[in-house]
Amino acid sequence: MLTRTDTEHCYHCGEVVPPGATFSAVIGGESRPMCCPGCQAVAQLIAGSGLESFYRLRTELNDTAPPLPGENLFLAYDKPENCSDFVTEIAGSRVRAQLLLGGISCAACTWLIEKALDSHPGVSHANVNLSQQALSVEFDREQLPVSELFQRLLALGYDPHPWQLSEGARLIGREQRAALRELAVAGLAMMQVGMFGIALHAGDIQGIALEYRGLMRWVSLLIASVVVIYSARGFFRNAWVNLRHRRLVMDLPVALAIGLAYLASAWATLLNTGEVYFDSIAMFTFFLLLGRYMERQVRHREFLRQTDLQSLLPAATLRKEGDDWKTVPTRSIGAGDVVLLRAGDTIPADGVLLDGGGAVDEAAFTGEHLPRSVAPGEQLSAGTVLRDGGGSLRVDCDAAGSRLATMLSMLSRGGDKPALARLADRVAARFVGAVLVIAALVAAYWWHTDPTRTLWITLSVLVVSCPCALALATPAALTAATAHLRRRGLLLVGEDSLETLLRCKRVVFDKTGTLTRGELRRRETRVADDIDEPAALALAAALEQRGRHPIAQAFADIAPVTGLQDVEVVPGRGIRGRFQAQAVAIGSPAFVAETCPALPTAPTDPGHWVALVNDRGLLAWFALDDTLRSDASDTVAALKARGLGVELLTGDASDAGPRLAQELALDAARIGASPEQKLEHIHQLQAAGTPVAMVGDGLNDAPVLAAADCAFAVNQATDLAKSQADAILMGQSLAPLDEAFAMATRCRQIIRQNMAWALGYNALAVPLAAAGWIPPWAAAVGMSASSLLVVLNSLRLRHR
Amino acid sequence: MDSLYILIPIAVVFCAVAIKLLLWAIDSGQYDDLDKEAWRILMDDEDAQPREGSDRD
Structure with a gap:
């Protein structure tokens, strides 16, 4: 048994180890603390496979590993027809699979995954691309079924998703390689021409035989021709296309300069008079291409993370066939099917709950992180998550007709950003x-x-x-x-984000998960007379230890009492059990009233009130609340000091929104807005002549982010929201927002x-x-x- | 100085070969992931017990 101090951190993921937890793994000859069974299993697997030097090599901590599901959820992929879009056949049973991996934090992860897969006899080649977080693996599907491959990656603590390269992503990949080829040619040619250039310049000063000057000019002409025709063709094409549309862009003077300097030099070489500029041509082309290549590299990376409908839904679902539940691919589900839902599942389709019940996290649509309790007969939406409980669902419509699909299609409608002429192009x-x-x-x-x-x-x-x-x-x-802001925790993705930022007159914030942390914390505890606060908290923690509802998180930092018996979790409502021969319960007032009929009414103060009772009476009220990010009020104040309007736009309809707006002294607050209404609100502001910067995190923010003049996504934002953003906050702090405005001004x-x-x-x-x-x-x-x-x-x- | 007539073409040929090699490397995907390659050399060095036979890199 390990001795534990209060602030012990998980060796795998760095989370605080909950008090009383006894998870550990032997790494490097020492027993290391682990925060949860998931991390423990991953660490033991890594150490057991002789790959423990991973922990020495890594430069970042890993993500917390979820516990492995008891059964293989990917069995549907073993049928070739279910995975044809990301598994391609090479010869016989040899195939190549393309997967996106969640949870890759540093280069050591790629090493770990490649080593772990390569050690399997069925795998002939595994390659992880760190910048794309993608895995390409060649293997024999007879020796290693596809579902087993997924299971192995999951066991290592990474979250595999099938990766279908969209046409757009493929195109960008090809463009990127083409850009690198042009850059390589320009670079090598620049060195050659530069060498002759030095000789020619020296010759101008010291004197040079015409014969040798001619030779060097002809060779320079040859090499510079390659640069102009091959590497610089993009400038000519772009200038020409824009000229035909009667637009003068920066590429036009660039193309003119390269073209004219080249023609003049070629003319001088032919007639053996005048002056040549071949070295300038090559150098100028190289440096311009280099700048563009680096700029594209960042955008390319974010584009690949774009999410489509498929990747938001679970890969496989249990469908009722006769009296049995069969695992089928989610996309084969249609109207009229009955599917099984279990705690933790992402709901695969829109439908009506037939039986069971539980708490559904609908953050995808409402932005509200507190789950909604559902009962049979209620409507559920694809893409929401069943936090606890379970049941069966009768499907209304296929994936294409779901509410989720509708929201994704809004992206393309909202996606046209107001066009702005770039400063450089106007000057050009x-x-x-x-x-x-x-x-x-x-x-x-x-x-x-x-x-x-x-x-x-x-x-x-x-x-x-x-x-x-x-x-x-x-x-x-x-x-x-961009480099400076990146060091300060803001990743700029959009080409013109700094220029557009300067025009923004209003900053619109989402609430949950953006201004707030998006997780519940205890704000207040009111105990009854016959119990003290630590005892009440310890009992609540013991009950909530079994819960999967986000409320349980609010008690995770407390050491639970021991000796709790007959614990029963009632999904979506609360938890009850027996402690020291008394019935105890924690949950909503309606739920605990079953244990303790003499319950006083809940306090009317704002917040989410949870009651802890025993069969004789109330023990404690806990007020839970989503807490503000630590620097939210400083950042809002700083933005206001810049003369910007700051407002709140949230899907949450509770009084938390107006309260927050008052606390932060925001200029306006709009609550209870659906994704459609959010989008309309932004369009209204823009129509009134107010360019808008939007800060958001959720799926429901993605269309608004796409429509805003300048969009920021916070670090924990969904991939879809990130893919629509012009800039991504990389840490927990909101302060880089203000810094971005300051930088935009200085940059101008x-x-x-x-x-x-x-x-x-x-x-x-x-x-x-x-x-x-x-x-x-x-x-x-x-x-x-x-x-x-x-x-x-x-x-x-x-x-x- | 006549040697320039031989040396300069040789330099040009070398340059062409270098460009050809670089283009081949780009096309075969060796430059697709610039983030990882910087680290990989360290990784393999640190591998405490290299496995026989199966190490291709």
């Missing part, structure tokens, strides 16, 4: 116009005075006005700001400075070039120095 439009006009005037002037110099001087004007610095001004600042300042510099440089250099006074080497040096200055200025955003 004027810039391109100005440069073309000036070039035309210069050409006209020289045509009249000295026709032989017209071509070279016009070209030099266009090349000197090379908008490298202008093109880098925005991405360099945004990249630096830096972008403006960068643009002012780039335009100022051009204002100085273009007239000199137009007069024919700028030697080409000076133009090249000026261009590089100007770009470098912009990058260094942007880096200021990272410090401070």
Whole structure:
């Protein structure tokens, strides 16, 4: 037996070990405390397979492991027709499966999963992609049935889901590889051309035989052609497509600069005169591609986590066939079927409860984390979770007709964000116009005075006005700001999130799980005269130890009394038992009144009141409440100090919303809103000319997040909500929200400075070039120095 | 200096080979997960008891 101190943490997941728990596992020759049977089973399996160095290697703690279900829930996948969308056949019984894994926290997890799977004789190759949290595994399905593979992953503490690559995700994957290819070619070519470039520049100063200069120019031309034709084609395509739609975008000056510098240099090489800019072309292309690649990498990652209907519903369901319950894939369920529901199940389809009952967590639709008690005859929705109880359900409609499917389809309707012209593109439009006009005037002037110099001087004007610095001004600042915010706990996903954030005049918060923690805590305890508080709490904790209802969580931090007998959990209502020869019960007033008819009426103060009684009378009232995040009021105050309107928009219809709004001094509160009403509310605000930033977490927030001008998802948000967000808070704190607004302001300042510099440089250099006074080497040096200055200025955003 | 006529083409050929290799590596998926590869070398080093035969990496 281990000796335990009060603040012992689980060796596997880092949670506080509940008092009195005796779970442990031997790791590295020492007995380590575990918080729950789930973590214990996982840790014992890892240590037992000789993989315990995992615990030395990991850099993050694991997720708390749920206890393994007693039976294999994935048996339906053993039939090939049930899993054809994520298992592909290679040859005979050899197959490749694609799975998404929940719970991967660091690189050591990928090592653990690969090692554990590779040790099975049926597995020929397992590869976990850390950035996508996906597993690709080749195995023999005769030796290792698909259901067994799922079961093994579950036993290691990871949550496997079938992964059907959507067409969009496939496309992004292909684009990402194509971008990397272009970047690789540009990078290697840049080094080669740069090498010749140094020789050529040295030759300009020291003198070089024309013969060798020609040789190096021709080779540079060859390599630069590859860069222009292969790596830079995206700029040309984009510029052309937008030009055809009469839009001038930043890619147009980029394409012009690359194209003209290339043509001028090629012309100079052919005639063996003038000056070449091949090194600048390659370098400019490489750095622009690098910035875009890194920006895409972040967006790509979040896109893959997008959820579809299938992944929100359980893989398999027990359906009534005759007198038997058969495991079938959820998607084969249709109207009229009867399915079995057990505690902890996600409800697979919309339908009516036939028998049984329990507490249903409907957070997906209402955002309210406190479950609703349901009885036979009541309507249940697919995607909600049965926290305790059980029963059978008659299905009304198939998955496509469910309330959940309706909500997901709202995403596409709400998904069109108000279009905003990007600052860089607006500047680019004027810039391109100005440069073309000036070039035309210069050409006209020289045509009249000295026709032989017209071509070279016009070209030099266009090349000197090379908008490298202008093109880098925005991405360099945004990249630096993104890196800084990431270190502070905010992951920016959207391309333009910082720019759109600045326009937002109103910040709309969801309540449960966003401003609050989304879990119940005890706020107040009122004990009767004949019992003291610790005794009442200990008895309540002993009863609630058996419960799976979220109320039980509120007592998990208390050491329970021993000697409780005949404990009975009544799903959705409460728990009763016998303690020291007396009947005791905890639960709603209506429930405990069965044990203690002389129950006084519940206090009318706000909160969720739970009564603890014995057969002689009341022992205690507990007020449970969802607690505010620790820095919620500071963050709201800071946002208001910035002159932003802050309001609450919640699906919860109770008085908790208005109370919270008053406590935080919010400007407005709207309660009891359905997902449709939430979306309408945001559209109304936008129609009234108020751009909105939305902060949310739940499934029901996803359509609103998609519609908001700038959307934030909190750390524990559902994957669907995260996939719609422009930024994700990575910790428990809301403070990075305020920081994002501060950063957006500073980022805009830096972008403006960068643009002012780039335009100022051009204002100085273009007239000199137009007069024919700028030697080409000076133009090249000026261009590089100007770009470098912009990058260094942007880096200021990272410090401070 | 005439050697430049041989050396420069050789450099270009090397560059082409390097690009070819890099493109092959990208296409075979070796750059799909830049987060993991940085760690993997440490992982295999730390493996206390390497299993015989079954280690392919």
